[in-house]
Amino acid sequence: MKEKMSFIVAIMMIFAMIFSTLVSATEVMPYYNNTSYTGTNFAITDDGTAIVAVSCDGYSFTTRITVSIRIEKRSFLFFWNEVLVDSHTVRDTSYYNEFEYQLEDKGTYRCTVTYSVSGSGGADDTISQEFTDTY
Amino acid sequence: MDEKAMSGRDKLEEAFRRYELSLDEKYPPADVAFEASDDFEEFIENLRKKLDKKERCCKFYKAFGKRIVAAVVAFFIIGGVTVYAFREPVAEFLTKVYDKFVEIFFNPDDISEAPKEIETVYTLGYVPEGYELVWRSVDKLSVLSIWKNEQGEVIKLEQRHIKLNTKLDNEEVVFEIIYSNRYRVAVKEIDEKKTFVWNTDEYAFVLIGTEELSEGIFIDIIDSLRMIDINSLPQEGEGGPRSGG
Numbered sequence: 001m002k003e004k005m006s007f008i009v010a011i012m013m014i015f016a017m018i019f020s021t022l023v024s025a026t027e028v029m030p031y032y033n034n035t036s037y038t039g040t041n042f043a044i045t046d047d048g049t050a051i052v053a054v055s056c057d058g059y060s061f062t063t064r065i066t067v068s069i070r071i072e073k074r075s076f077l078f079f080w081n082e083v084l085v086d087s088h089t090v091r092d093t094s095y096y097n098e099f100e101y102q103l104e105d106k107g108t109y110r111c112t113v114t115y116s117v118s119g120s121g122g123a124d125d126t127i128s129q130e131f132t133d134t135y
Numbered sequence: 136m137d138e139k140a141m142s143g144r145d146k147l148e149e150a151f152r153r154y155e156l157s158l159d160e161k162y163p164p165a166d167v168a169f170e171a172s173d174d175f176e177e178f179i180e181n182l183r184k185k186l187d188k189k190e191r192c193c194k195f196y197k198a199f200g201k202r203i204v205a206a207v208v209a210f211f212i213i214g215g216v217t218v219y220a221f222r223e224p225v226a227e228f229l230t231k232v233y234d235k236f237v238e239i240f241f242n243p244d245d246i247s248e249a250p251k252e253i254e255t256v257y258t259l260g261y262v263p264e265g266y267e268l269v270w271r272s273v274d275k276l277s278v279l280s281i282w283k284n285e286q287g288e289v290i291k292l293e294q295r296h297i298k299l300n301t302k303l304d305n306e307e308v309v310f311e312i313i314y315s316n317r318y319r320v321a322v323k324e325i326d327e328k329k330t331f332v333w334n335t336d337e338y339a340f341v342l343i344g345t346e347e348l349s350e351g352i353f354i355d356i357i358d359s360l361r362m363i364d365i366n367s368l369p370q371e372g373e374g375g376p377r378s379g380g
Contacts, residue, residue, distance in 0.1 A: 032235065032236055032304040032306065035302075035304055036304050036323075036325070036330060036343075037301065037303050037304070037323075037330050037341070037343070038301065038302045039295060039299055039300070039301045039302075039339075039341055040300050040301075041277060041295055041296045041298060041299055042298075043251060043252070043276055043296060043298065045251065045252070045275070051252075051275050051276050053274065053275075053276040053277040053295065053296070055277070055279075055293055055295075057291075057328075057330070057343055059326070059327065059328075060327060096277075096279050098274040098275065098276060098277055100275075127302060129300045129302070131298075131300070
């Protein structure tokens with residue numbers, strides 16, 4: 001009996017390990033009306049240059065893409081001070097670009113990139129991604 | 136030795152010996168009928184079966200089990216040192232599937248060794264007939280290459296720093312994970328276009344193309360990924376601005 005229970009527990013642990021990389025979210029998130037894909041990178045180089053690479057691909061009915069970039073610096077524990085805000089808008093079905101910002105002070109920075117995508121597919125999509133990096 | 140010369144211990148031993156002999160005289164072994172109860176016989180039978188099973192398992196393991204284990208270990212060792220081009224990246228993208236979109240990202244531990252900026256530029260070794268390269272821009276975290284044909288159909292390849300966060304529309308689309316000859320690829324297909332996401336150990340790639348091309352052709356395109364000499368690239372890409380296409 002003890003051996004059987006040990007065997008069952010071992011099998012359950014193996015299955016848990018195998019499927020540990022697959023995560024299913026049960027929360028309901030707003031769907032995309034006008035956006036097919038967004039891809040974002042954020043990194044701070046050794047010389048204090050913050051680089052933000054953005055990419056947004058819509059559909060044939062996408063009419064406008066606005067990319068907003070906000071960079072904040074951590075001041076104390078959970079407090080963040082805004083360092084810069086930038087925004088770019090194109091009237092097209094896709095947008096791709098890379099931006100560089102020179103940071104003055106060393107520390108931990110948080111970058112929030114927000115895509116606002118308009119079109120005839122429905123209400124505007126608002127898609128945010130957040131990154132942190134340290135200079 | 137007479138009884139007076141014997142020690143107490145010797146007397147005790149002699150007494151036991153005589154008692155044992157008397158028992159044999161009184162109860163000859165041949166005349167004793169030993170009848171086991173049903174429970175006892177069942178117990179002995181189960182014990183015998185267990186011992187037989189253990190013995191069979193031991194024989195099997197000695198004969199074949201060790202060879203099988205050795206073969207499995209050898210397989211994994213050989214698989215781990217195969218040529219890079221044919222070995223799947225160690226860093227595999229993770230997916231979070233929501234009702235309406237799919238998020239693709241990477242485990243920070245898996246990508247901690249990746250270069251901080253783009254160091255090697257990749258291109259496609261194969262594109263379908265009629266497509267020509269019309270744009271390539273090389274930046275620190277991303278490379279964008281665009282091929283276009285006469286009908287205005289576009290194939291876009293994004294090479295990104297592997298610390299990429301991607302979100303793919305998932306509403307009423309076909310989303311699946313497939314395997315080309317070289318990579319594990321996330322595929323999203325809806326109406327007018329197909330989007331593919333995959334990675335090496337250093338970079339993530341996004342390929343976007345028209346749904347007119349079959350998945351098999353896209354697989355060939357993905358598998359044709361190759362490095363190019365960054366010094367041979369022109370400083371500025373040709374074509375229009377970074378939007379559209």
